[in-house]
Amino acid sequence: MMDIYSESEPEVAQASSKPSATPTAEPKLPVPKSSYERSPDVQRWLQEQALEDGGTKGEFNPTFLAGSRDRLWILSSLTHFYQEDLITDVLHVVKSGKEATVYCCAADPATGTDYLAAKVYRPRMFRNLSNDAVYRHSRAQHDQDGHVVRDDRRRKGNKKNTRNRATEVTSWITYEFQTQQKLHAAGADVPRALSQIGNAVLMEYVGVVDEPAPLLREVRIPREEAQPLWDCLWHNIELFLANDCVHGDLSAYNILYWQGHVTIIDFAQAVDPRYNQEVYELLARDIERVYRYFAPYGVVADPGALTAELWTRYMLGEL
Ligand SMILES: Nc1ncnc2c1ncn2[C@@H]1O[C@H](COP(=O)(O)OP(=O)(O)OP(=O)(O)O)[C@@H](O)[C@H]1O
Ligand SMILES: [Mg+2]
Numbered sequence: 574m575m576d577i578y579s580e581s582e583p584e585v586a587q588a589s590s591k592p593s594a595t596p597t598a599e600p601k602l603p604v605p606k607s608s609y610e611r612s613p614d615v616q617r618w619l620q621e622q623a624l625e626d627g628g629t630k631g632e633f634n635p636t637f638l639a640g641s642r643d644r645l646w647i648l649s650s651l652t653h654f655y656q657e658d659l660i661t662d663v664l665h666v667v668k669s670g671k672e673a674t675v676y677c678c679a680a681d682p683a684t685g686t687d688y689l690a691a692k693v694y695r696p697r698m699f700r701n702l703s704n705d706a707v708y709r710h711s712r713a714q715h716d717q718d719g720h721v722v723r724d725d726r727r728r729k730g731n732k733k734n735t736r737n738r739a740t741e742v743t744s745w746i747t748y749e750f751q752t753q754q755k756l757h758a759a760g761a762d763v764p765r766a767l768s769q770i771g772n773a774v775l776m777e778y779v780g781v782v783d784e785p786a787p788l789l790r791e792v793r794i795p796r797e798e799a800q801p802l803w804d805c806l807w808h809n810i811e812l813f814l815a816n817d818c819v820h821g822d823l824s825a826y827n828i829l830y831w832q833g834h835v836t837i838i839d840f841a842q843a844v845d846p847r848y849n850q851e852v853y854e855l856l857a858r859d860i861e862r863v864y865r866y867f868a869p870y871g872v873v874a875d876p877g878a879l880t881a882e883l884w885t886r887y888m889l890g891e892l
Contacts, residue, residue: 637663646696647693650691650771651676651691654770659683659768660680661680664676667785674692677778678690678778687782688778690778691774692776694772743771746771756840759815759816761812762805764779786831787831788825789828790825792830794830798833803874806835806837807879815887815892817845818843818846819846819852819856821843822839822842824859860879
């Protein structure tokens with residue numbers, strides 16, 4: 574298994590390579606530096622995320638994780654779903670993305686399905702989100718329950734320590750989960766989201782156990798499917814907007830293709846147009862990127878004009 578959870582930092586701080594100004598001074602010993610996951614703040618946060626009653630079932634010990642040095646971290650993310658009777662096992666890694674790893678899990682029969690996908694955000698997300706600025710400027714801040722935080726004073730009170738950072742990131746993940754739930758309930762082609770805790774979201778799995786659905790960008794679709802799939806995706810974009818949502822990172826990289834159907838995933842950058850000044854550009858980019866995939870198949874459309882027309886209908890309350 575790829576070791577995606579290990580942090581790239583050395584365990585021991587590097588000694589300075591500069592020549593010492595005082596040659597007689599004692600040489601500085603390297604300062605031991607513990608891993609990010611072992612930091613007391615992160616440990617405390619992990620404990621807070623653990624199921625409060627400790628669960629009534631036996632220990633969750635997927636064989637897939639045996640021997641993995643990231644076992645504890647992954648278990649701390651997924652045990653909740655086991656205790657909640659949602660999953661019975663973790664089977665394999667579906668894919669490691671930039672921000673998260675998606676695992677294929679065996680579903681508990683009570684869920685009515687065979688497999689579920691668990692998206693687990695990497696630990697470093699809680700420290701240093703690369704697209705932090707995008708999140709900050711493009712969407713309303715949310716509290717731990719995913720509710721929009723309207724009062725700036727509540728946020729200003731937060732010191733930028735690891736714990737607050739973890740809470741902030743968790744609120745984005747909660748928002749991703751809630752967005753997916755809302756859109757699925759509205760009839761959009763997105764995986765049904767079942768549960769979320771801390772850094773993990775559990776959702777419907779697309780594909781079969783040993784063959785997860787490929788990304789649209791990875792497949793060559795039959796030419797006759799192009800127009801219906803574009804129409805379907807356009808319908809989804811409209812439906813998202815009718816539900817006050819712009820995906821924000823839509824392209825053939827975030828669309829799964831399975832047996833002639835498309836499923837839109839990855840709502841980590843979804844934005845609510847009611848709180849976002851720059852949403853028009855994001856919407857235009859989403860539409861343009863999706864169209865770019867279909868143009869070579871002969872689909873004819875004007876993404877700029879479509880964006881303008883769609884936005885006007887949204888603003889007039891006509892969606
Ligand atoms: N519900 C699902 N069913 C099957 N496979 C999935 C599902 N959700 C995600 N995947 C797979 O996991 C990959 C990563 O998921 P996602 O795009 O949500 O995370 P990410 O960290 O943003 O990844 P990336 O940086 O690649 O966009 C996807 O590209 C897809 O191959
Ligand atoms: Mg993605």
